[in-house]
Amino acid sequence: MKQTIASHHIGGQQVIDSSLRALPPLQSPVDGSPLGVVHVAGRAVVDRAVLSAENAFQSWSIVPVKDRVQVLYRFKALVEKCIGDLAKQVTAENGKTTAESAAGIQRGIEIVEYAASLPQLFAGEILEVSTGVDCYTRRFPLGVVAGITPFNFPAMVPMWMFPMAIACGNSFILKPSEQVPFTPLLLADLLKESGLPDGVFNVVQGDRETVEAVLDHPGVAAAAFVGSTAVAKAVYDRGIAANKRMLTLGGAKNHLIVVPDADPVITAKNVVSSAVGCAGQRCMAASVMIAVGDCDAIIAAIENEMRGLACGSEIGAIISPKARERIEGYIGRAAARGAKVRLDGRNQSPAGKEHGNYVGPTLIDGITVEDECASDEIFGPVLSILRVKTLDEALALENANPYGNAACIYTTSGATARYFEMRAEAGMIGVNIGVPVPRDPFGFGGWNASKFGPGDITGRDAIGFWTKTKKVTAKWTAKSTSWMS
Numbered sequence: 395m396k397q398t399i400a401s402h403h404i405g406g407q408q409v410i411d412s413s414l415r416a417l418p419p420l421q422s423p424v425d426g427s428p429l430g431v432v433h434v435a436g437r438a439v440v441d442r443a444v445l446s447a448e449n450a451f452q453s454w455s456i457v458p459v460k461d462r463v464q465v466l467y468r469f470k471a472l473v474e475k476c477i478g479d480l481a482k483q484v485t486a487e488n489g490k491t492t493a494e495s496a497a498g499i500q501r502g503i504e505i506v507e508y509a510a511s512l513p514q515l516f517a518g519e520i521l522e523v524s525t526g527v528d529c530y531t532r533r534f535p536l537g538v539v540a541g542i543t544p545f546n547f548p549a550m551v552p553m554w555m556f557p558m559a560i561a562c563g564n565s566f567i568l569k570p571s572e573q574v575p576f577t578p579l580l581l582a583d584l585l586k587e588s589g590l591p592d593g594v595f596n597v598v599q600g601d602r603e604t605v606e607a608v609l610d611h612p613g614v615a616a617a618a619f620v621g622s623t624a625v626a627k628a629v630y631d632r633g634i635a636a637n638k639r640m641l642t643l644g645g646a647k648n649h650l651i652v653v654p655d656a657d658p659v660i661t662a663k664n665v666v667s668s669a670v671g672c673a674g675q676r677c678m679a680a681s682v683m684i685a686v687g688d689c690d691a692i693i694a695a696i697e698n699e700m701r702g703l704a705c706g707s708e709i710g711a712i713i714s715p716k717a718r719e720r721i722e723g724y725i726g727r728a729a730a731r732g733a734k735v736r737l738d739g740r741n742q743s744p745a746g747k748e749h750g751n752y753v754g755p756t757l758i759d760g761i762t763v764e765d766e767c768a769s770d771e772i773f774g775p776v777l778s779i780l781r782v783k784t785l786d787e788a789l790a791l792e793n794a795n796p797y798g799n800a801a802c803i804y805t806t807s808g809a810t811a812r813y814f815e816m817r818a819e820a821g822m823i824g825v826n827i828g829v830p831v832p833r834d835p836f837g838f839g840g841w842n843a844s845k846f847g848p849g850d851i852t853g854r855d856a857i858g859f860w861t862k863t864k865k866v867t868a869k870w871t872a873k874s875t876s877w878m879s
Contacts, residue, residue, distance in 0.1 A: 398429070398430030398431070398576075399412070399430060399431055399432075399433060400430055400431065400432045400433075400575035400576055400579065400599050401579065401599070402435055402439060402443070402596075402597060402598050402599055403578075403579055403582040403595075403596055403597035404439075404442055404443045404446050404593075404596050404597075404598070405446040405450075405592050405593045405596070406586055406591075406592025406593065407592070408579075409439070409442075410433070411433060411439070412433065414433035414434055414435070414436065414439070415433065415434045415436075415603075416431050416432070416433050416434070417431065417432045417433075417434065417572055417600075417601060418431075419431050420432070420487075420573065420575075421749075422486050422487070422489070422750070423487075423488065423489035423711035423712060423713050423714065423750055423751045424485065424486060424489050424710075424711050424747060424750050425746070425747045425748075425749055425750045426749025426750055427749075429486065429487060429576070430575075430576065432572045432575050432599045432600065432601075433599065433600075434572075434599070434600035434601055434603055434604055435569075435598040435599055435600040435603075435604045435607070436600075436603055436604070436607060437607045437611075439598060439604075439607075440567075440598055440604065440607040440608055440611055441611070443567050443596045443598050444538055444567065444611050444613040444614060445613075446592075446593040446596060447538040447565035447566070447567055447593055447594070447596055447613075448537070448538055448565070448613055449593055450565045450591055450592065450593030450594045451535070451537055451538060451563075451564065451565040451593075451594075453591065454560075454563060454565060454591055454594050455534075455535050455537075455563040455564070456563075457563070459512055459513050459516050459561065459562075459563070460513045462512075462560070462561055462563065463509065463510045463511075463512055463513060463561050464589075465560075465585070465588050465589050465590045466506050466509055466510040466557055466560075466561060466588075467510055468587075468588040468589060469506060469557075469584055469585055469588040469590075470503055470506045470507065470510065472584045472587060472588060473499065473502075473503055473506070473581075473584060474503065476580075476584065477496055477499055477500070478496075479580070480495075480499050480549060480577065480580055480581075481495035481496040481499060482495075483548075483576055483577050483580060484498065484499070484548050484549055484574075484577050485710070486576075487545075487548055487573070487574040487575075487576055487577060488545060488546065488547075488548055488573075488574055488675075488710075488711075488713065489673065489710045489711025489712065489713060489750070489751065490672055490673070490710040490711075491707070491708065491709075491710045494671065494672050494710060495549075498547050498549060498550040498672075499549045499550065499553075501550050501553075501831070502549050502550040502552075502553030502554070503553070504833065504834060505553050505554055505557055505558070505834065505852055506553060506557045507834075508557075508558070508834035508835065508852075508853070509557035509558045509561040510557075510561070512558075512561045512562070512857070515854075515857060516533055516562075516857070518530055518531035518532050518533060518863075519531050523867070526869055526870060526871065527867065527868070527869045528866075528867070528868050528869075529865065529866070529867050530865075530866050530868075531863050531864065531865055531866070532863070532864045532866065533562070533857070533861040533862070533863055533864075534563070534861060534862050534863075534864060535562050535563030535564040535860070535861060535862075536564055536615040536616050536639065536860060536861065536862055537564060537565070537613075537615040538564070538565050538566075538567065538613050538614050538615060539559050539564045539565070539566055539567070539614065539615055539616045539617065539618075539860060540566070540567040540568070540569065540608050540614050540616070540617040540618075541555035541556060541559070541566065541567075541568050541569070541617070541618050541619075542569045542605055542608070542617060542618070542619040542620075542621070542629065543555070543568065543569070543570050543571060543578075543619075543620055544571050544620050544621045545571040545573040545574045545675075545713050546672065546675045546676055546713070547676070548570065548571070548574035548577035548578065549577050549578075549581065551620050552568055552570065552578055552581060553581070554620075554838065554851050554852050555568075555618050555851065556568060556595060558852075558856040558857065558860055559860045560590070560594055560595065562857065562860040562861045563861075564615075564860055565593060565594045565595070565596075566594065566595050566596065567596045567597075567598060567608060567614070568582075568595070568596065568597045568598075569597075569598050569599075569600065569604055569605060569608055570597065570599070572599065572600060572601050573713055573714070575599050578597050579597060582595060582596075582597050605629065606632065609629065609632045609633045609636055609638070610632070610636055611636075612636070614638060615638060615639065616638055616639035616640065616859070616860070617629070617633050617638055617639075617640055618640075618641045618642070618643075618851055618859070619640075619641075619642035619643065620642075620643045620677075620851070621642075621643075621644065622644060622645050622771075623644030623645040623771075623797070623843050623844065624644075625644075626642035626643060626644035626645075626845075626846055627642070627644065627843075627846055629642050630642040630846035630847060639859065640846070640847050641845075641846070641847035641848070641849065641851060641859055642845070642846045642847060643677070643838075643839065643840070643844065643845050643851060644677075644797075644843060644844050644845065644846065645677060645771040645797060645799075645843070645844065646677040646678070646679075646681070646771060646797045646799030646800065646840065646844050647681050647682065647769065647770070647771055647795045647796075647797045647799075648677075648678065648679065648680055648681050648682070648797075648799055648800045648801065648802070648820075649680075649681070649682050649683075649684055649788075649791065649792040649795070649801050649802070650665055650668065650680045650682070650683045650684070650802045650803075650804065650824075650828055651683075651684045651686060651785070651788045651789075651792065651801070651802065651803045651804070651814065652665070652683060652684070652685050652686065652689050652692055652803075652804045653686045653687065653689075653785060653803070653804065653805045653807075653810060654686065654687045654688055654689055655805055655806050655807055655810075656689075656692060656804035656805050656806065656826075657804070657806055657826075658691055658692050658695050659695070660804075660826060661692050661695075661696075661804040661826070662692060662695035662696045662698070662699045663699060664804070664826065664827065664828045665680060665683060665696050665777070665804070665828055666696055666699040666700055666703070666755070666777075667828060667829070668680035668802075668828025668829050669681075669683075669700075669755070669775060669776070669777040669828070670700065670703060670709055670755045670775035670777075671829070672710065673709055673710045673711065673712055673753065673774065673775050674772070674773060674774040674775040674776060675712070675713065675717075675773050675774065676829075677771075677799055677840075677844070678799065678800055678822075678829045678830070678831055679773075679829070680777055680802070680828050681771065681772060681776075681777070681778070682761075682767070682768055682777075682778050682779075682780055683696075683777055683778070683779050683780070684779075684780045684781075684782055684788040684791060684792070685779055685780070685781045685782070686782055686783070686784065686785055686787075686788050687783060687784075693759070693779065696757065696777070697736050697737055697757050700737050700755040700757055700777075701737060701755075703754075703755050704744070705739075705742045705744050705752040705753075705754045706742075706744025706745075706746075706747045706750070706752060707744070709752070709754060709755060709775060711747075711750045711751050711752055712751040712752060712753055712774060713751070714751060715751055717751070717773070717774070718751040718752070718753055718774075720774075721753050721772055721773070721774035721776060722740045722741075722753060724766065724767055724770070724772050724774075724776060725738060725739070725740055725756055725758070725776065726740070727766065728758050728761065728765060728766075728767050728778070729758075731765060732760075733758050733759065733760050733761050733765065733767070733778075734758070734759040734760045735756070735757070735758050735759075736757040736758070736759050737754075737755060737756055737757040738754075738756060739753045739754030739755050739756035739775060739776070740753065740754075740756075742754045753774050753775055753776075754775065755775050755777075756774075756775060756776040756777070757777050757779070758776065758777070758778045758779065759778075759779045760779065760781070761778045761779065761780055762780070763780070763791060763794075765778070768780060768791075769795065771797075785810065785813070785814065789814065789817050789818060792818055792819070792820070793817075793818065793819040796842060796843045797820075797840065797842055797843050797844045798819050798820045798821055798840050798841030798842030798843070798844050798845075799820060799821065799822065799840030799841075799844035799845075800820050800821070800822040800823070800824065800829075800830055800840065801814075801818040801819075801820035801822075801823055801824070802823070802824030802825070802826075802827060802828050802830060803815075803818075803824070803825055803826075804826055805825075805826070811825045819841060819842065820840060820841055821839055821840035821841040821844065821845070822838070822839075822840060832852075832853065834852060834853050835853045835854045836853050837849070837850025837851065837852045837853030837854060837855045837856065838850055838851050838852045838853070839851055839852075839855070
């Protein structure tokens with residue numbers, strides 16, 4: 395069978411070079427059907443992309459911001475028109491349910507909307523600092539910038555980055571995960587159809603070799619990354635060593651704290667949605683539930699809610715057989731150590747999707763702080779339960795973990811919620827919300843080992859990340875004359 399090749403997108407054109415190193419053929423996690431093959435962009439291809447982006451930057455950067463964002467208005471309309479086709483592609487590559495794929499794209503559209511409002515956000519500041527002396531600021535784009543994005547949100551995470559970057563006047567190079575190379579190419583086509591000048595947005599496909607070529611290139615001024623913590627730290631260090639502005643988002647071990655006064659119906663539904671949505675393959679997924687005191691009725695409701703979810707229809711696929719095996723390994727080792735597996739999601743094979751990669755909703759009770767389920771980011775639909783006596787014990791466990799992405803509490807007490815909110819060591823806090831993703835202008839970003847670099851990837855902070863500020867001090871005397879007078 396002839397394999398579809400995931401092209402590069404450079405200067406507004408598809409670029410295919412079959413002489414490049416090829417990665418193993420991709421198969422859909424949904425049913426094992428063939429998707430295509432990725433040819434790795436080495437330094438020569440990255441050089442070509444950077445040159446194209448540099449040439450485009452010369453004219454794009456001087457277009458007034460109010461005119462730049464007109465492209466985003468047209469792009470938003472096209473994405474909304476094509477959301478069904480985009481969602482199908484995301485599902486084929488990533489394995490999400492089509493509803494989850496569409497929801498991720500819709501979240502990306504929200505970022506496009508915020509970026510389109512840049513003319514109202516881009517204004518500088520001015521202050522008369524002395525008689526006749528003004529200080530004021532102007533924002534300027536950085537130049538060629540890059541985004542390195544993960545497999546779990548093929549459309550949304552790139553849309554966290556490039557709309558604001560290009561609205562600020564930069565040209566952009568996207569290096570998507572080699573596991574989901576096709577969705578970004580659809581976005582590139584829609585940007586071109588929206589009237590974005592060729593070269594302002596480029597896509598280079600590949601693996602670590604491509605990432606390193608982008609990070610090492612002297613023509614790239616800044617880069618953002620989303621992925622695991624170990625890689626986020628390595629990417630950040632390499633980019634900083636090359637004198638680039640860097641912001642990298644890493645992994646998480648999010649804790650949901652449930653206290654006895656929590657609403658049992660709302661809590662059960664919300665905890666399950668957080669734990670198994672997107673098959674648990676998101677950094678905002680619930681990973682550990684800390685039950686404070688007697689929460690047996692709520693835990694029973696959670697188990698009952700999980701039992702009603704079917705793999706292949708309500709629970710999407712795991713990205714690869716290797717990832718599925720890793721997740722199932724955690725379940726097996728927890729059971730071997732004596733934890734109670736109340737619901738076991740191993741060995742799933744939905745009818746008609748027998749060659750896909752599935753793990754069903756899994757609930758593990760009675761883990762201890764020494765268990766790997768309490769510390770590792772499993773990245774699957776697995777919820778582990780720790781039991782403690784007090785809220786302070788729960789907070790101590792949450793704050794002892796090295797990550798700081800998100801932390802949530804379920805309670806009907808405002809005082810309890812505020813106590814938790816002020817003491818939890820995480821950058822995003824949920825109160826009766828298990829996936830506390832902020833909406834713009836509030837930015838997405840965690841603390842501690844969940845993020846390297848200043849600021850957040852979305853919201854107000856994104857403007858600062860993708861621009862540099864020029865400060866001007868000016869004095870005009872009353873007696874000065876002008877050649878116009």
